[in-house]
Amino acid sequence: MSASSVSIKNLRKQYGDLEVLRGINLEIPAGQTVAVIGPSGSGKSTLLRVLMTLDRPTSGDIEIDGVPMWLDAHGRPAGPNSAHVRQVRGKIGMVFQHFNLFPHMTALGNAMEAPMRVLGMSRAQARERAAEYLEMVGLGDKLDVYPAQLSGGQKQRVGIARALAMCPSIMLFDEVTSALDPELVGGILQILRDLSARRSMTMIIVTHQMKFAERSSDRTLFFDEGNIVEDAESSVLFSQPQEARTRQFLDCVIEGQ
Ligand SMILES: Nc1ncnc2c1ncn2[C@@H]1O[C@H](COP(=O)(O)OP(=O)(O)OP(=O)(O)O)[C@@H](O)[C@H]1O
Numbered sequence: 001m002s003a004s005s006v007s008i009k010n011l012r013k014q015y016g017d018l019e020v021l022r023g024i025n026l027e028i029p030a031g032q033t034v035a036v037i038g039p040s041g042s043g044k045s046t047l048l049r050v051l052m053t054l055d056r057p058t059s060g061d062i063e064i065d066g067v068p069m070w071l072d073a074h075g076r077p078a079g080p081n082s083a084h085v086r087q088v089r090g091k092i093g094m095v096f097q098h099f100n101l102f103p104h105m106t107a108l109g110n111a112m113e114a115p116m117r118v119l120g121m122s123r124a125q126a127r128e129r130a131a132e133y134l135e136m137v138g139l140g141d142k143l144d145v146y147p148a149q150l151s152g153g154q155k156q157r158v159g160i161a162r163a164l165a166m167c168p169s170i171m172l173f174d175e176v177t178s179a180l181d182p183e184l185v186g187g188i189l190q191i192l193r194d195l196s197a198r199r200s201m202t203m204i205i206v207t208h209q210m211k212f213a214e215r216s217s218d219r220t221l222f223f224d225e226g227n228i229v230e231d232a233e234s235s236v237l238f239s240q241p242q243e244a245r246t247r248q249f250l251d252c253v254i255e256g257q
């Protein structure tokens, strides 16, 4: 599958009285890797959840490859379990901070499950594909190992292989390195860089680690209070932030790191 473009127009998300996304406008061309940084509670995970269709926007539009996420082919509103929304969701994969692996399945079993269940792949086909992605993330020798016997970094790599086995055209990563010891972060960074270099997926990476954001992405968004405050090429945003709020945030986190 080739990468998908993402177009977001005036996206708002409210929980009760709390407005978490306040009119986001964002165009991501197919194959780009975008990092999202910003203070806790600024709406970064909410953006990913809404993109993953786990949450419905309060208003605004999201289009994937020019196809509206929440309107069917006849332009009618589509429900969260409609064939239309399931088809859109099928293009998107997500990896979270916590690995959420099935504890009773091996690494291979974890990565085979969804392709068999969701894509209807045969066991043999799913096994071949899962093994290929586990090898890609450096776990070729751990196919038959259960999550309890894996390190945090290895579990996270199984999580990435499991998402890749579904062949998404968009991948969302929410703080995938936050639970890892610093020396394991480099391995995940390298995997994301390799994936990004292939340009076969569009990637959005939410992280609190500034070096990770800078090194993994083409472009960085600085989020604050539900808005994109700054949007620039990553090398530029980190070296010459234009907005006072971005400078203040970067000064603060870099001191704390
Ligand atoms: N399901 C929900 N119901 C009510 N409020 C929510 C819900 N999900 C998120 N929020 C609120 O929305 C705001 C933004 O949350 P979000 O998780 O998007 O922040 P974040 O930028 O990812 O923060 P962090 O960096 O700490 O992960 C927070 O104030 C949070 O409490």
Ligand SMILES: [Mg+2]
Pocket: 044, 045, 046
């Ligand atoms: Mg978050």
